[in-house]
Amino acid sequence: MSERKGQEWKEVGVRILVPAAGVTAALLIGAIFLIILDADPFGAYGAMVRGAVGNKFGITQTLVKATPLLLVGLGISIAFRASCINIGGQGQMIAGAIAATWFPLVASSLPGIILIPATILFGFLAGAVWGFVPGILKARYNVNEILTTIMMNSIALQFMNFLLQGPLMDPKGIEAGTYLAQSARLPDHVWLARIVPKTTLHTGLYLALVMAVVVYFFLWRTTIGYRIRAVGLNPDASRYSGINVRFNQALALTLAGGLAGIAGSIEVIGVQHRLLEGLTSGYGFTGIVAALLGWLHPLGLIPASVFFGGLLVGANTMQRAVQVPSALIDAILGLVVLFVSGSGVWTQRWIRKIKSQSRSEVSS
Numbered sequence: 001m002s003e004r005k006g007q008e009w010k011e012v013g014v015r016i017l018v019p020a021a022g023v024t025a026a027l028l029i030g031a032i033f034l035i036i037l038d039a040d041p042f043g044a045y046g047a048m049v050r051g052a053v054g055n056k057f058g059i060t061q062t063l064v065k066a067t068p069l070l071l072v073g074l075g076i077s078i079a080f081r082a083s084c085i086n087i088g089g090q091g092q093m094i095a096g097a098i099a100a101t102w103f104p105l106v107a108s109s110l111p112g113i114i115l116i117p118a119t120i121l122f123g124f125l126a127g128a129v130w131g132f133v134p135g136i137l138k139a140r141y142n143v144n145e146i147l148t149t150i151m152m153n154s155i156a157l158q159f160m161n162f163l164l165q166g167p168l169m170d171p172k173g174i175e176a177g178t179y180l181a182q183s184a185r186l187p188d189h190v191w192l193a194r195i196v197p198k199t200t201l202h203t204g205l206y207l208a209l210v211m212a213v214v215v216y217f218f219l220w221r222t223t224i225g226y227r228i229r230a231v232g233l234n235p236d237a238s239r240y241s242g243i244n245v246r247f248n249q250a251l252a253l254t255l256a257g258g259l260a261g262i263a264g265s266i267e268v269i270g271v272q273h274r275l276l277e278g279l280t281s282g283y284g285f286t287g288i289v290a291a292l293l294g295w296l297h298p299l300g301l302i303p304a305s306v307f308f309g310g311l312l313v314g315a316n317t318m319q320r321a322v323q324v325p326s327a328l329i330d331a332i333l334g335l336v337v338l339f340v341s342g343s344g345v346w347t348q349r350w351i352r353k354i355k356s357q358s359r360s361e362v363s364s
Contacts, residue, residue, distance in 0.1 A: 014350045015295050022339035030332035039322040051317020052310030058317070060201040064271065065281075066309030068093070070208045070301055071263035072287030074215045075131075075256030077296045081219060082252035083232040088134060088149030089260045090284025091156035092127040096261025098160055099126035100268040101168065101183050101275035104190040112189035119190055120207070120265050127261015128254050130156060135253030139246035145253060153284070160275070168275060182276035192270040204266035209302065211259065216298040228252050260284065286312070289337045292344050311336065 031041035052062050072089045079086035100123040104115060134148035163169075164181040173180045192202040219225035230238045231248045239245050263283065272279055286308055294304035315329045 010354050011351050014347055014354065015300075018347045018350065019293050019340055019343045022343035023336055026332070026335035026339040029335055030328075033328055033331065034322070034324065037324055037328065039324050044318050044322045044324070047321035048311075048314035048318040050314075051321075052314035056196070057199065058310075058313060060196050060199040061313045062306060062310040063205055064200050064202070064309070065283075065312050066305040067202075067205045067208045067270075068263035068267055068280075068283040069287050069290045069308055070212060070305040071266070072260045072283055073291040073294060073301045073305055074211055074298055075259035076288050076291040077294070077298060077301065078215065078219070078228065078259070079252045079256040080291065080296050081232045082228045082249045083235060084135075084138070084249050084253050084256075085146050086131070086134075086149055086253060086256045087146055087288070088131065088152045088257065088284070089263075089287050090280055090282070091149070091153035092130040092257040092260035093264035093267070093280045093284050094153075094156040094160050095130040095257075096123035096127040096264030097268045097275055097279055098156075098163065098168075098264075099123050099261070100265030101186065104186045104269070105168075105184060108187045108190075115187075115190045116192070116269065119269055120262055123261045123265025123268075124258040125261070127264065128258035130261070131257020132250070132254040135250035135257075138253070139250040149253075161277070164275065164277065170274070180276075183274045186269060186273050190269050191273055192266065200271055202266075202270035204270040207262070207266065211262070212298045212302055215259075219298065224248075224251070260287075263287075281312075286337070289340050293340050 027045065031045070034041040034044050051058050053059055072093060075092070076086055076089060100119045103119050103122045107115060107118070110118070130152055131149075134143070134145045134152060137143040137148050138145045161181070164183065168183040170180060170182055170184045172184070173182070192204050195201045195203060195205065217225075219229060227238070227243050228248050228251070230241075230243055231245050231252075235245050238248075264280065267279055267283075268275060287305075290304045290308045291301060293307065294300035294302070311333065315333055318324075319326060319329045
């Protein structure tokens, strides 16, 4: 029993230390770039930390950005657990944002107590539809979900651009002759309440945390969740045992889309209060890396999302503090993404090595 406990602690240590080493390596390489540009790396990274957690504004902004990352990452985790690679979080989030804009505008007469949950539900359904399409294509015709989810991203983006240039364009902008690519402002009673006054931190954070717990219980405490995880671990064995592999993979992609759709709806009614270009801010892609850093575990995703939220907020502060090109900031963030993604390979190798050593010790 004690040997098994020791093995579990070793695995936890590997899952924490290897990604942390990857982040450290990425920041060290970024420091070399800063030195080449005659910038002080200590001052730059100090500004990054201060920008993310150094004051009330930084902390609240970090949590604001962590909220959609957490929701998208939860969907990514469900899909990956079913051995499906969902690259469509961006498009699914856009679909949810479109639905969460359209519904409050056409149903503005509803009271907020009904309108807010209904708007989030519409966002979930729109995102789920966007995830269902690649899911059913994979289940029925074995179409590669990486290709279909990427293409669905482009379709969602172009559809949003069409709506913002026509049916959903702000009428006030048309009257003023500005023709801005944004929708009308949503009614006040659909806005999410602020957790901290005079900041953009909204109650969508609470929903994201609740969904993390719900997804954990779904994956580890329900029959459907067990089947999804079984499909991801060994599709052939699952099929032999009577589990419908194709159905569960399609279900996983659909649920992943739904959670990303919630992220899009919360971004609309919690932060922007209208649909506009650039609303997703790349959360659909960053959420993939957050999911990997969180070991594809719903609860592990909470600190991982906060970390990446702080990284996004702190990077802006660092750029202003040391006056370096924005391309360098993007490169440093890209390095973090690259090293964290690559650390997953080494994590699995070390865990397999630990399990192999444990079996050797037991057999001897």
